[in-house]
Each structure stands twice: as C-alpha cells, then as structure tokens.
Amino acid sequence: MKLKNKSSYYTRKVHRYLGILLGVQFLFWTLGGLYFSWNDIENVHGDHLRRDKTYFPATVRLVSPQQALGELQSATQVDSIHSLQLIDLPGSPAYQIRYFAGESASHSEQEDDSHSTGHSSVKVQLANAVTGQLLAPLGRADAVRVAKKTVIAPGTVEKVEYLTAVGAHHEYREKPLPAWAVTFAAPNCTVYVSAELGTFQAIRHNQWRLFDFLWMLHTMDYEGRDNFGNILLRAFSIFGLFTVLSGFALYYVSSPSVRKLKRKISN
Structure with missing residues (x-):
C-alpha cells in the first residue's frame, strides 16, 4: 500500500470510529442546546406559575x-x-x-x-x-397553605410528601431539608416548602424536568447532573476535537483540489 493511500486509509478509519463514538453524544448536545435556547429560562424555573410577591403593610404591628x-x-x-x-x-x-x-x-x-x-x-x-x-417547624397543613399561596390558581392537591433526604438525581437536590413536597393536579407541578425555614424553596413542573434531563445529557454528569467539569465530559470534548481535526486531515489527503495544487507547486 502506498504511503499516501495508507495515510488516507488510517485517517478515514480514525475519523469513522471517532464519529461513531461521539455521534450520539453530539446529538444529545445539539438537542439540549436547541431546547435550552428555545425555552424561556424563567418559565423553566416556574416563575409563570407563581404569584407576585406580596409585602407587609407599613401598619403591621410587630414585637421587637x-x-x-x-x-x-x-x-x-x-x-x-x-x-x-x-x-x-x-x-x-x-x-x-x-x-x-x-x-x-x-x-x-x-x-x-x-x-x-x-x-x-x-x-x-x-x-x-x-x-x-x-x-414549631411547619406541619403538613401549614406547608399546603404556603404552597397554595405561592401558586397562581392552585388546583386540587394530589399528594403531600415529607422529605428528610433526597438522592443526587432528585428534582429537589441541594435544597434545605426537611421539606414538604406539595403536588397539584392543576397546574401540574410540585411545590417544595422548607419545614424549618417556613418558606417556599422551589417549583418543579414537566418543562423543568425535561430541561433537567437534557442538562444531565449535556453535562454528562450521570451521578449528580450539575458537575460541568467531570472527567467524562472532558474526555469527550478532547475526542470531539480529534474528530474535527481528523476530518480536516481527511479532506487534505483525499481532496482532488489539494492534489492539483500540490502538483502545480511541485512543477
């Protein structure tokens, strides 16, 4: 096999296998990027489901x-x-x-x-x-009242859970615990209220959940979802660079235009 053909053969092979390895992940990155860019982040956070914040009147009587x-x-x-x-x-x-x-x-x-x-x-x-x-920390009834006061036109309460621990993939991860999770039928969302702090903490709905899943695929952090500097992501980023460079190399060794140019230079 001639050196030129051998070089082209191995370049094609490297490019092909890198493409297979990275193709699915590139698809995930593209789908995630499309979803992130086409959705209002405030809606993802559930701001459109929340009432406007109210304040105490100046006449309120408080003890020191x-x-x-x-x-x-x-x-x-x-x-x-x-x-x-x-x-x-x-x-x-x-x-x-x-x-x-x-x-x-x-x-x-x-x-x-x-x-x-x-x-x-x-x-x-x-x-x-x-x-x-x-x-005392908020009980079930008070937590439901806080949740209802948070959501615009709250519907029927479908479920109320008391959370003392959550996993790394839970939608309420890295938030104050213990907490109450109050799920409404309409709008279809779950409101999280801290029992000890006595305040609303987060609202989760299907748009946020899809965002969170795509975010996990985007960061490639399959343990906790939010680590943007994990080894797997770094490795795939380097492989992606090699894939692009091998594509340029493949074009160089197989392009008729490049061959014609090289012949002109040699003559």
Whole structure:
C-alpha cells in the first residue's frame, strides 16, 4: 500500500470510529442546546406559575425581634446570630432566626447556604412576629397553605410528601431539608416548602424536568447532573476535537483540489 493511500486509509478509519463514538453524544448536545435556547429560562424555573410577591403593610404591628431572641435564649443555647428575617407564614408574620449553638460563628460564610445539605451547624427557629412566641417547624397543613399561596390558581392537591433526604438525581437536590413536597393536579407541578425555614424553596413542573434531563445529557454528569467539569465530559470534548481535526486531515489527503495544487507547486 502506498504511503499516501495508507495515510488516507488510517485517517478515514480514525475519523469513522471517532464519529461513531461521539455521534450520539453530539446529538444529545445539539438537542439540549436547541431546547435550552428555545425555552424561556424563567418559565423553566416556574416563575409563570407563581404569584407576585406580596409585602407587609407599613401598619403591621410587630414585637421587637429581641423578644423572640429572648424566648429562644431561654429555650436553648445560642452562641451567635447568623441572620434574622421577617417572613410571611400562613395567617401571621414570623421571624426566621438562624443561629449558631456550640459552633464558632467564624464558619458562617462557609455554611451560609449549606443548611440544605444537612451538614451545617446553622440552626433555625421560627417565632411569631406579633407575639414573640416560638413556633414549631411547619406541619403538613401549614406547608399546603404556603404552597397554595405561592401558586397562581392552585388546583386540587394530589399528594403531600415529607422529605428528610433526597438522592443526587432528585428534582429537589441541594435544597434545605426537611421539606414538604406539595403536588397539584392543576397546574401540574410540585411545590417544595422548607419545614424549618417556613418558606417556599422551589417549583418543579414537566418543562423543568425535561430541561433537567437534557442538562444531565449535556453535562454528562450521570451521578449528580450539575458537575460541568467531570472527567467524562472532558474526555469527550478532547475526542470531539480529534474528530474535527481528523476530518480536516481527511479532506487534505483525499481532496482532488489539494492534489492539483500540490502538483502545480511541485512543477
């Protein structure tokens, strides 16, 4: 076999097998890219299903947060305050107190949002902002009320679940636990409400679920879906580069135009 023909043969072979290996993944990337670009990300997040946020009137009567903090200090050890927020619980405003007990507040930046993973030392306490009385985490009935207040024209509640742990592929992954999952028949969606924080956390519907599935195929993170720097994705990116380069090489060694040009140069 002549050197030129041998070079063309192996180039074709490399290009063919790389194409087979990467073709399906390239199809997934293309389908995902089309879906991502043709959908409004706000609709994917479910913003179109949510009511506009309401605020407390200036005439609302509240006790001092210090009263609620005093109640909390009487009930448990409080080393330092992480944050204090006024939230809207069904029927009454409430204070959401995040605090440290038995842990140094120097870890607060690292643990700011890690409460959702269950590994944080940040504790949470709800208190009635009108009376200062401490409140228990949200029960089923209150969670359903929060969910109904979140959704525009909520329909029949189909199912209510109490979540204490979720898997890496769950649609509520990396969010505060424990949480209530309230599923409505119309609109067809599930609203997640944090039991301890007392607030809405996420809304999931079919458009988001399809987006999430395509996102997993796009990132090639089949363990947790959100790691955009995993080894598999990096490897396929390099193979993709080789596929493109082998295509250019194949064109070079098999193109009649290139052969004519080389003959002219040699003459």
